[in-house]
Amino acid sequence: MNLNSDDIEIEEVLYRYFRKELSAREVTDVEAWVEVSPENQRVFDEAQLMFLDMKGLSYYKNLDIQDVDLSWEKFKKENNVRSIQEAPSSSFNLLRYAASIVLVIGAAIGIYYYQNRVEEITIASAEEVRELTLPDGSSISLNENASIKYREPFQNNERRVLLNGEAYFEVAKIEKRPFVVEVGDAEVRVLGTKFYIDRPETTSLSVQVEEGRVLISYNDLHQIVETGQTLTLDMEEDSLIETEDETGITSFWKTRRLVFRVTSIEDVVNIVNEAYGTSIQLQGSTEGCALTVTFDDESLENVLEIISSTLNYELVEDGASYILKGNDCQ
């Protein structure tokens, strides 16, 4: 590790130093470097303050429950805080007494509601995929133009969120507090797992489970989806069917990955169009053409380049879109 190269590297190394992600040897190097000059010490101090503030601010948004009443009692004792005012002594006593009781009750109700107030929180993604963490530690990736709504704190011993659009969930496992996603009239109930929710149509919903199991409920339909399964609910037909997603199109928006195994070129083009939101056309004769390839975070141009060169097709630009001109593959 060279700490004397330039500022860029030092900032980053210090960052990992504060995160305690450096090896023992690197830690010694950093500490020796700090001793070299007051300037180094200053850089170190600034980096530490920035680190602490960012840490504090990321916590600032979350909450945590402590025994507040106990600490308030302690505080009152130490600071001579008197909650009840001076003792009544005149003939107005009764009236004043009554009035103060009303006040105390009023304040108590006020405090009760203030502390127990429930906030409704809405988080939406716009043009970009958005990652967020819920107060229970579960994390959600919202696909473009999706939103979730939930109550803070969660109510009735369950973690219920309302979903609009598509999302990927990694649910923190908390026994006896099920995680429930409401999608229209349908409900997906889980205990700690990773899964995608997709909306191929406004009247359908598909759930792909990456880890664990989830329960889909819609009216009287209930079905458990196991790891690796994808189930599609058709709300108009009242049906639930298992669907295959070998290509990974369901989760493409998050993984940026497509897998084709001896897939016909027609299917490949359809799936690429769906994934990239394009309308690439296939022309010419494509008899017997199939592809086996994995695209990992490739640009559309690269994908088309690979397809056309593999199958010996011609790639033609057509305004903002492309045309693939095929040759038979037999």
Next chain:
Amino acid sequence: MALFKDTAQFEMAYKQYFSMLVGFSFQYVEDSDVAEDVVQEVFSNLWNQSDHLEVKTNVKSYLFGAVRNACLNHLRHLKVVESHAQASMQVEESDQTTFMEMDELREKLESALKQLPEKRRQIFEMSRFEDKKYHEIAEELDISIKTVETQMSRALKVMREVLGSYLVYLIIFTLIMLLEGCRGKI
């Protein structure tokens, strides 16, 4: 009392913010007893001096700012104690009225974040706010660890440039520390 109409109002603020503040304070001092003491101390100052305090935005922002300040004081104290273990001396309590309120600090950090290009900000936030390790970020975004490292160092550099003026605060802090150090030796 200028800030609070009565005890009940103060009690309400105490009960509403106490846990949040302790959690927040813990992020700085990493010791739950100290975190709680710091928060009690801040409330105690607020209770005893609320006539003289100037609150710029709101009580919540004031409280978080005051807790942050008290935590930094505590850390500074630790550092001084550590480097001059034998010299018995007192670190003066800094003037509680001059510090940055939380809303100001948050605005500064957010405007610094906004300067980052989208991808870099994403990587930075995953590391800093979601507490993910470099290899986890690399895996999740399907990029190399080296790329995460480069993006992080660029992000940190920009953040520091944008936050430069507020970091001056810390330089004063270091100067005080040096002065304390001299006094310790005399």
